Amino acid sequence: MTVEEAFAGALKYETKVRDIYAESAAGTRETEARALYEVLGRDEQSHIDYLNHIRERWRKTGVLDTRGPETVLPPRDRLEEAMKRAASSLSPARTGLDEGGERAALTRALAAEEETSAFYRSLVAALPEESRAVFHRFVEIEDGHTSIVRAQLDLVSRTGYWFDVREFDLED
Numbered sequence: 001m002t003v004e005e006a007f008a009g010a011l012k013y014e015t016k017v018r019d020i021y022a023e024s025a026a027g028t029r030e031t032e033a034r035a036l037y038e039v040l041g042r043d044e045q046s047h048i049d050y051l052n053h054i055r056e057r058w059r060k061t062g063v064l065d066t067r068g069p070e071t072v073l074p075p076r077d078r079l080e081e082a083m084k085r086a087a088s089s090l091s092p093a094r095t096g097l098d099e100g101g102e103r104a105a106l107t108r109a110l111a112a113e114e115e116t117s118a119f120y121r122s123l124v125a126a127l128p129e130e131s132r133a134v135f136h137r138f139v140e141i142e143d144g145h146t147s148i149v150r151a152q153l154d155l156v157s158r159t160g161y162w163f164d165v166r167e168f169d170l171e172d
Contacts, residue, residue: 003064003131006123007055010135011048013116017145018044020112024105033102036152040109040145043071047138054134064130068137071144106153113149117142 021041025034050069123135
């Protein structure tokens with residue numbers, strides 16, 4: 001795969017995930033869920049902006065910016081705290097689980113994040129070493145998005161897990 005193909009693929013994945021978050025934000029009545037989708041959508045948009053910027057600079061100069069993008073998301077501990085606070089207000093009736101509501105939106109987002117993470121892993125494995133660093137940071141960020149979406153899905157599904165840690169069971 002060429003660097004140009006890598007940029008094109010990355011932009012395709014980032015746009016797809018951003019659009020999923022925009023649709024999910026527009027389609028929910030839950031303030032907490034909308035806020036999560038909007039934050040994740042802004043992060044994906046910042047990735048699109050970053051990729052376009054470094055691709056254009058690379059086309060002009062032949063030099064790749066290998067620092068990688070920043071993320072607009074707060075640190076993981078702050079996200080966990082906020083999502084735990086939101087847990088008490090999310091009931092199956094309010095989230096529309098009986099109609100597919102948040103669960104369907106989160107399931108769709110999780111699949112897209114996992115697909116995007118896998119794409120970036122394949123880039124890091126396939127590109128020449130001097131080009132890998134551009135996309136390595138994306139693996140870390142998208143894996144973080146995957147964890148956040150999975151945790152939120154566990155929360156609204158009431159599985160008893162939070163970031164893969166068992167929080168409760170029916171015997172508690």
